[in-house]
């Protein structure tokens with residue numbers, strides 16, 4: 001896994017890497033070219049027009065029209081980037097997204113300083129969650145009464161997803177803002193308490209990747225890490241089976257009753 | 267229209283030490299008070315980051331030498347606590363922006379130079395001016411004091427995002443101090459606007475204003491319009507902390523295992539919108555005065571008029587106006603509607619065009635010049651490519667798609683420090699060398715100035731360039747322990763480069779500080795106008811007496827009449843009749 005990282009962009013492991021890396025490389029190439037050309041011109045000016053005996057400055061106010069040439073090129077380059085690059089790719093990545101029918105859907109509950117994942121289990125239904133059920137053994141507040149939750153799988157700091165299929169993460173936070181970041185997937189999204197925010201990605205590489213938090217969330221922000229495992233479909237099925245054998249994280253003993261007054265978005 | 271004025275307004279100026287140097291109403295004294303105070307805060311903010319950079323370079327290792335002197339609650343056995351680390355980070359940002367750069371660029375340079383450049387005897391409201399300073403100083407002191415108050419200093423980033431800022435210790439004093447500091451800035455802004463519009467010398471039309479004055483005017487308008495929302499937002503956050511309201515808090519939060527008992531109904535994103543509504547214009551507040559300084563120095567050091575005066579002024583005004591509708595480019599990934607991002611993407615790309623225009627005009631200004639490589643010129647020339655790097659690297663951050671990867675990484679830290687450090691600070695240092703003879707009638711030592719320049723320019727790049735590489739490798743910002751995550755390990759050696767450069771940068775400031783102190787006390791008097799400059803601040807004595815000009819000056823021409831054909835000298839001052 002350490003081999004994924006060097007001094008440049010990390011290994012690319014999702015379908016987003018295509019457009020995002022393309023953009024980053026293109027812009028850096030352009031920046032580099034602009035800067036070099038510009039620096040040569042700058043150095044030339046400094047040398048050519050340095051103070052010399054017997055030559056005074058030429059006072060002419062030249063027409064500023066000529067100076068608009070760089071602005072014009074910048075404008076054209078930026079319009080092209082906006083129209084052909086940013087808007088369509090942003091739409092694909094952050095607005096459109098796959099349908100939940102064809103994707104794996106996982107719930108993510110972030111907290112100081114852990115990533116809790118909830119899988120629906122064999123019944124395909126997520127158990128209800130509510131803040132009133134939250135306690136150390138039940139960090140996401142799974143409702144012990146809800147039959148849909150009986151077979152749910154919960155993991156902490158471990159996300160398991162299959163290859164060749166998009167994953168949708170429905171994310172919420174218990175306390176403060178966190179940001180889900182997997183460098184290899186080129187995904188990042190803030191998770192805001194009180195909101196339910198979705199994120200999707202489609203892995204292109206099996207292996208173990210790093211989940212980091214990208215938003216200051218308290219004293220252990222830098223320690224808030226997890227692992228994203230991308231399995232081949234058969235491995236993934238095997239993992240699911242092994243997990244379903246175990247009891248879900250909720251223990252029946254804590255079956256508190258009473259009306260929920262928690263927020264609906266949690 | 268410029269209003270001629272015959273009587274100095276601040277005639278109640280006293281003669282005792284207290285009236286003259288402490289509670290002074292003279293814009294020059296207030297300017298210098300701002301200068302020394304903001305330099306003090308810059309050094310404090312820099313010291314904080316030097317401490318923090320130890321932890322980044324050598325995580326978990328005890329700080330040598332000074333480590334043992336720090337209190338147990340900060341650094342037991344010399345090892346920085348994460349709470350203290352976060353306090354250093356948050357307070358570095360806050361102090362640098364609100365107590366360092368803005369008071370230096372506006373409070374010091376603006377206060378001292380602007381009235382002189384428009385030929386005024388003082389600011390329009392001298393007492394208000396004094397009050398700005400006397401709010402700024404206690405506000406800043408309160409901010410510093412918070413380190414030793416129970417709960418410590420703020421530790422939720424200078425951005426103070428809710429709900430973290432509401433549940434974290436230290437924030438209350440930060441909010442109170444901010445309210446005081448903002449009030450100070452607002453009073454200053456009103457004063458600058460009125461002074462520029464009403465107190466110009468006869469003949470000094472808007473089209474003849476030096477670019478520095480234009481930059482200050484636009485800056486003051488930005489401060490006046492952008493700060494009130496943050497002041498209100500800060501009061502709301504204060505209420506959330508101390509009065510149990512929940513403007514920024516939704517219901518159902520569970521913090522550290524405890525259910526938070528608040529009514530809910532609030533929105534964390536509301537804070538971000540209000541914060542960035544100020545903080546984006548604020549970055550132009552940080553940079554515009556510096557652009558003004560660079561323009562003045564370049565005109566003087568090339569001995570020719572600035573190229574594209576109108577274009578620069580128009581660009582600055584356009585930047586100012588646009589800066590109010592780009593704020594949410596800081597929030598592409600905040601959870602606000604992704605559809606909204608497209609709007610802010612477009613405005614962000616638009617605002618980059620006038621910035622390019624200003625930079626291009628400044629570079630074109632070199633053409634045909636007779637360039638003198640004086641110390642202030644070296645700083646101003648270095649501003650051009652280095653600020654250019656800061657501007658260019660804003661491009662992948664402003665584009666929504668590439669920002670997904672780069673947001674909240676060290677790339678961002680690199681980008682804005684190229685703007686505010688190798689841009690703003692470099693220009694402010696240049697300005698100090700340039701106007702020092704005005705302030706004290708003495709010139710800073712040129713040899714040590716050049717040592718200072720080269721050391722500073724090289725070290726700054728050593729600090730901030732590696733951050734781009736780290737950002738591309740995915741290293742997040744605000745990490746207490748960068749080695750706690752695998753993807754941050756490969757670039758860890760760069761943290762050492764960065765930190766060592768930061769400490770070297772500090773060493774290179776020593777000649778600068780010694781130069782200032784030595785010259786003030788031991789320097790020899792220099793000519794009244796050592797740079798042979800054309801603008802009005804040089805039409806009075808150096809340093810100017812109380813009331814500035816012997817007679818109200820009259821202006822006959824534009825600000826940069828250098829090397830005018832058929833003129834006797836290569837400079838024709840604005841106030842000399844033809």
Ligand code: HEM
Pocket residue numbers: 312315319355356358359360362363367422423424425552679683686687691729743744745768
């Ligand atoms: C010249 C010396 C400077 C150095 C070495 C320096 C270094 C740094 C570093 C390493 C960080 C990142 C801290 C982290 O990741 O937690 C940082 C953050 C920051 N710096 Fe500086 N900086 C300098 C000057 C400035 C100046 C002049 C300004 C403003 C005008 C400034 C504004 C900020 C801000 C706003 C942050 C973000 C703070 C936060 O995360 O809340 N810095 N600086």
Ligand SMILES: [Cu+2]
Pocket residue numbers: 178179213214215216217218220221222224
């Ligand atoms: Cu975090």
Ligand SMILES: [Cu+2]
Pocket residue numbers: 545546549593595596
């Ligand atoms: Cu901005």
